[in-house]
Amino acid sequence: MVTKTLGIIGGGQLGMMLAEAAKSMPEHISNIIVLDPTKNCPASRVGAKQIIADFKDKNAIVELSLQSDIITYEIESGDSKVLESLHDEVSINPSPTTLKIIQDKYLQKQFLRQNNIPVAEFDIIESLEDLEKKIIDYQYPALLKARRDAYDGRGNFKIENQSQIETAYRQFSGRQTMIEKFVDFKMEVSVIAARNIHGEIATYPLAENIHKNNILEITIAPARVDSKISSEADRIAKKTMDVFHGAGVFGIEMFVTKDDKVLINEIAPRVHNSGHHTLQSSDTSQFEQHLRAILGLPLGSTKLKHTTVMCNILGPKDFVGRYKPITLEQKDGVYLKMYHKDEAKPQRKLGHFNVVDEQNTSDVDTLLEKTLEIKNSIKFIQD
Ligand code: ATP
Ligand code: MG
Numbered sequence: 001m002v003t004k005t006l007g008i009i010g011g012g013q014l015g016m017m018l019a020e021a022a023k024s025m026p027e028h029i030s031n032i033i034v035l036d037p038t039k040n041c042p043a044s045r046v047g048a049k050q051i052i053a054d055f056k057d058k059n060a061i062v063e064l065s066l067q068s069d070i071i072t073y074e075i076e077s078g079d080s081k082v083l084e085s086l087h088d089e090v091s092i093n094p095s096p097t098t099l100k101i102i103q104d105k106y107l108q109k110q111f112l113r114q115n116n117i118p119v120a121e122f123d124i125i126e127s128l129e130d131l132e133k134k135i136i137d138y139q140y141p142a143l144l145k146a147r148r149d150a151y152d153g154r155g156n157f158k159i160e161n162q163s164q165i166e167t168a169y170r171q172f173s174g175r176q177t178m179i180e181k182f183v184d185f186k187m188e189v190s191v192i193a194a195r196n197i198h199g200e201i202a203t204y205p206l207a208e209n210i211h212k213n214n215i216l217e218i219t220i221a222p223a224r225v226d227s228k229i230s231s232e233a234d235r236i237a238k239k240t241m242d243v244f245h246g247a248g249v250f251g252i253e254m255f256v257t258k259d260d261k262v263l264i265n266e267i268a269p270r271v272h273n274s275g276h277h278t279l280q281s282s283d284t285s286q287f288e289q290h291l292r293a294i295l296g297l298p299l300g301s302t303k304l305k306h307t308t309v310m311c312n313i314l315g316p317k318d319f320v321g322r323y324k325p326i327t328l329e330q331k332d333g334v335y336l337k338m339y340h341k342d343e344a345k346p347q348r349k350l351g352h353f354n355v356v357d358e359q360n361t362s363d364v365d366t367l368l369e370k371t372l373e374i375k376n377s378i379k380f381i382q383d
Contacts, residue, residue, distance in 0.1 A: 003030035004295070007068030007090075009055055011036030011043035013339040013349060014074035014271050017279070019048040021287035028295055035064045045340035058082050065090045072248060072294055074270055076103040077149055093197065093294040094269040095246030102244075102269045106147045106178045115243045117236060118263045120255075121181040128169045131179065135165060138181055144168045147176040152347070153214025158182065183263060185255035189223045191237035192275035192286050194302075196293040197247040203237050204282065204302045206230040209253070209274050215347055218371065219310040220364060221277045225256060232262045240267065249290040251275060273312070273349075280335050280356045281308035306333075306357045307364060309371045313351040313378060315344035322383040326351060328374060333358040344380055 006022050008015045011034030022029040023046070032048040034041065035055065044050040053060030056079045065071060071083075071092045080103060083096035101107050112119050125131045125144065135142055140162075146155035157168040169177075188211065192204040208223035209216055223230065237252045244250070244267075251272020253265040275286035284292070284300025292299055313326065323344050328336040338351035355371045 003028060004069040005029075005031040005033065005067060006291070007064045007071040008032065008034045008043065008048070008074055009061070009064070009071070009078040010034065010074035011038075011041035011048060011050055012074060013042050013351075015048070016042035016046050016339060017276075017285075017287045017337075018072075018074060018271065018290060019043045019046050021285060021291055023047060024288070025291060028297070029291070033064060033067050035060055040340075040342075042339045042341060055079070056082075062086065070294055072270075072290070073099070076269065091294075093247040094244070094250070098244045098246045098269055102267055103149075104147050104176075105145055105150070105266065106176070108267060109178070109180075111243070112240070112264055112267075115239070117240055117243070118261065120183050120263055120265075123179050125169075125177045125179050128166065131169055131177075132165055134179055135159065135162075138179055141182045143180045143182055144172065145178050145180055146172045147178055153211075156214070183255045183265075184258060186258050186260075187223070187225065187256040188265070189225070189229075189233055189254050189256055189262075190219075190272065190274040191233055191252045191254070192249060192272060192278065192289075192302075193237045193241050193252060194249045194286075194289045194293045194299055195241050195247055196299055197296040200299050201238060201241050202289070202299040202302045203234055203241075204275065204278060204286070205304045206233045207274050207277065213347065215312070215314065215349075216273050217312055217314075218368075219274045219277055220368070221281055221304055221308050221310075224364060229256055229260060229262060236262055236264065240264065244269070247293045247296075249275070249286050249293060273352075274310075276337075276352050277308040277310040277354055279337070280333075280354045281306050306360060307362070307367060308357065309355045309364070309367045311353055311355070311371050311375050312349055313338070313353065313375075315346050315348040315350055316380050317346045319344050319346065319380050319382075324381045324383045326378055326380075328353060328378070334370075334374065 034043040035051045065086045080100040144157045188209040206223040208220040210218040251268040278285045333356035335354045
């Protein structure tokens with residue numbers, strides 16, 4: 001059997017968990033190389049070779065392609081034009097064309113709307129005057145969003161009233177922006193979906209996401225919604241997979257509105273934080289699924305075996321620097337995964353843990369209580 005060298009753009013925690021999954025498939029993948037600007041990035045700590053360079057560094061991307069048989073990414077900010085130019089020489093998935101659409105929120109939403117996939121109302125913003133004019137129809141609050149390179153809500157400004165328009169516009173000076181209607185949602189949910197290079201599609205059951213300060217804090221799988229909503233979300237996710245090209249796992253973030261409509265918030269063409277529960281809740285983790293998809297293997301089972309709550313471990317406020325190892329008693333369905341980041345910063349994603357109902361005897365409230373207890377027991381101590 002021919003084994004392959006896997007190249008990943010980005011070597012953060014997602015790249016790390018992809019590398020771990022790749023190591024468990026030695027009959028298919030023999031080497032892993034990541035491109036990441038941070039020395040000793042998480043993926044390199046679990047055995048991936050690292051090219052240290054910016055995600056958009058053309059020469060580094062070419063170098064990665066020369067050393068790899070297949071290329072994928074764990075972040076959206078790679079240079080899609082460079083990737084497109086390499087597409088004939090190395091297999092890149094999801095396709096650079098898909099990446100190009102998705103990495104620009106405006107193009108992404110436009111593409112979804114053209115394909116009759118429900119999204120909140122939005123429009124391009126060309127100038128301050130344009131924003132002042134358009135916001136009248138959107139009313140308050142409305143969101144001004146940077147079109148590119150946003151994460152953890154840092155590219156969003158919620159405009160509450162007229163006096164904030166200029167501040168919002170200036171905050172993204174030099175960047176292209178769009179306006180979006182504020183969705184007064186009942187719940188945020190997501191579908192982790194996969195398509196392999198032969199076109200086979202599989203979706204995991206709907207998960208519920210709870211954000212705090214714009215950052216995902218908790219995922220509950222399955223989401224606490226009735227079956228009408230979960231089937232609608234699944235239908236939308238499958239339709240989304242039909243319209244985007246390329247193989248791989250996609251994280252599809254959605255809103256459930258107060259009148260039970262499902263709208264797409266945004267799509268990530270990669271494994272997703274809200275899919276970390278699959279490491280224990282399912283026979284096939286999202287990381288293995290992604291590799292199966294891009295290698296052209298049959299997709300694995302997406303069945304949820306156990307109700308699971310995932311909780312992110314974020315750097316506490318007022319704490320910067322090295323910290324003593326975080327440990328948890330890993331028994332009774334508790335699983336800890338730290339990301340080998342030596343230094344903490346406020347709100348930095350440093351690890352996560354899953355609380356799994358392995359006996360299938362608990363209810364979600366009990367699992368959530370246990371999750372909060374564990375979360376509160378985690379202490380960061382200077383090292
Ligand atoms: P991520 O947080 O996934 O890295 P991001 O920074 O690109 O992504 P979004 O997903 O656009 O940001 O928004 C972050 C959060 O802000 C959402 O999860 C949601 O809670 C809130 N949000 C975004 N858009 C809207 C909207 N139109 N109406 C209401 N809330 C919104
Ligand atoms: Mg988001």
